[in-house]
Amino acid sequence: MDAKARGYACPRCTVGRCTAQTTTFVDVYHGQLLNMPNTRAFICDVCHFVEFEQEMLGALWEELYGEVARDDAQTVAGHKRSSTYGEG
Numbered sequence: 001m002d003a004k005a006r007g008y009a010c011p012r013c014t015v016g017r018c019t020a021q022t023t024t025f026v027d028v029y030h031g032q033l034l035n036m037p038n039t040r041a042f043i044c045d046v047c048h049f050v051e052f053e054q055e056m057l058g059a060l061w062e063e064l065y066g067e068v069a070r071d072d073a074q075t076v077a078g079h080k081r082s083s084t085y086g087e088g
Helices: 054-078
Strands: 017-029 032-044 050-052
Touching (some): 017 054, 032 054
Antiparallel strands (some): 032 050
16 A cells, blocks of 8 residues: 555645545536546545546546547647748
């Protein structure tokens, strides 16, 4: 068991301990409410600071924005600067 699984000092209040629990992840995506119940997070027992696992956030980001991000990267990489760019 690693140290983070046992809890760690809260980075916000520095008094409490953040321990692994489950809570609801809520965000707005393209004007729609995104609600993911029973999501693993580290929650402070004093100030209730919530830190979601980075692996979960990375997977969610890839699922929601992955195709759009890849399309944007291809558009930028494929863009050719015109001869008049920055002139005149």
